[in-house]
Amino acid sequence: MKNSVHSIVAVIFVTINLTLSAQVPEGYYAHARGKHGAVLKTALFEIIREPDVVSYSQLWKAFEKTDALRNKKVWDMYSDHPEEGATYHFDFRNNRCGSSRAEGDCFNREHSLPRSWFKGTKLLESDLFHLYPTDGYVNNRRSNLPFGEAGITYWESTNGSKVGQNTFGSYTKTIFEPIDEYKGDFARTYFYVVTAYEDKVHQWRSDQIGGSSYPGFSDWSLILLLKWHREDPVSLKEVRRNEEVYKIQKNRNPFIDYPELVEHVWGDTMTSQFQPEVLTDSFLEIECSPFERWLKGMSDLIKLR
16 A cells, blocks of 8 residues: 555656646846846846736636636636635636626636726736636625735635735735635735836835835735745646746746745845746745645646646
């Protein structure tokens, strides 16, 4: 039995390596080498700016490549739970939203950065790096609320996402809190957005993001997103999605390729130069513990195509 278990685990890890490898083009991040802090953020902006986005109407079709579960259903971070699964699934073609009255009715195109925050930034209207297919009803409950951590819960979705009063830091208004398993995904999404649109951020206004090109976040929000990034490491889902979006938009999320970039731009090593090692083809090189990699790999691999 022990040998069988070892063989199964070996096959799983081989599968991870063969199907979900980071395919960063040679020299893609060369311009970022040796920089740190705000200068590094600007260097990344120059690399990933002006993505070749699809139209808003074409997002439905793009989601079939970027957000599919192994069963070909929609991977919805507002209804899915990596350990427990989802209580319902959406079909890509037949469950697109017109309107929704309850959870499970349909899915729509969620701007994780609400539209009202970035008026006038045309490309961001359909940039796949911050657009996700999500339950239409949960999306409506989220509305244009910032992300946060609910100390007092007003409403909770079937997968545990919450609307409630924020108790993180000094911010006490109503927020939306995704489940722990996807908090890092949304944090790295926001790090991408304020970087890829660095020249527009100063025009944006919200309690969470905008107002200045650097850091691009309100104080409480930056601390929160750094926490989420550290506690929820890059997953196989994100690696796969990064590759699929790159095929479409011809740009990448650098904070998925090199998670340590977050620290060099905003975090503990923001005064230290970014000196990337050459990425191998193995996701298992991503900076998190072997046990974390195993857990996240097992959870994601079950669902991935």
